[in-house]
Amino acid sequence: MTDANTLIDTEVKSNDVVLFMKGTPQFPQCGFSGQVVQILNYLGVPYKGVNVLEDAAIRDGIKAYSNWPTIPQLYVKGEFVGGCDITREMFQAGELQQLMTEKGIAAQTAA
Numbered sequence: 001m002t003d004a005n006t007l008i009d010t011e012v013k014s015n016d017v018v019l020f021m022k023g024t025p026q027f028p029q030c031g032f033s034g035q036v037v038q039i040l041n042y043l044g045v046p047y048k049g050v051n052v053l054e055d056a057a058i059r060d061g062i063k064a065y066s067n068w069p070t071i072p073q074l075y076v077k078g079e080f081v082g083g084c085d086i087t088r089e090m091f092q093a094g095e096l097q098q099l100m101t102e103k104g105i106a107a108q109t110a111a
Contacts, residue, residue, distance in 0.1 A: 004061035012065075012075045016105050017047035020062045021072040025049040032084035033072045039091045040074075044108025045100055077103045 011018050017040070023029030025037050025047070040047050052059035052071055059071070066073055066080045074081040076099060081087060090096040100107055 004055070004057035005065060008058060008061050008065045011048065011050055013078050015048045015075075016077055016103070017045055017100075018050060018075045019047055019072055020050045020052055020058075020075075022051070022053050023049075024051050029053060030071075032070075035084050036072045036074060036087050039087060039096070043091075043097060043100065045105055076100065076105065 008020075011020075019025070019033075019036055019040065021028060021030075021033035021036065023033055025041075028034035028037050037049070050058065052062060062071065062073055063069055068080065068083060070083045072084055072087075074083070074087050081090070081096075081099070087096060090099065097107065
């Protein structure tokens with residue numbers, strides 16, 4: 001589990017926006033992951049998708065890392081934002097866009 005934790009920590013800290021998800025941004029393999037991908041794509045935010053289905057250690061490890069039981073999980077500048085529901089609610093309230101701006105992440109689409 002240590003190797004997975006190190007890999008997760010590296011991904012979270014070396015990418016401005018990272019989404020631990022089922023599937024890939026091009027081919028999400030669950031509806032919740034797909035919703036977060038749609039939101040990030042709509043905002044035009046560059047992000048990295050990590051497919052937890054490729055590695056059971058990462059799939060279990062990300063839940064322990066964030067102390068959050070579900071996937072997807074969105075991180076912005078090393079900070080855990082939340083899963084699908086939280087991301088969607090923040091987006092609908094304009095809070096996700098504000099967070100991206102505050103963290104210095106340039107979105108291509110003004111919302």
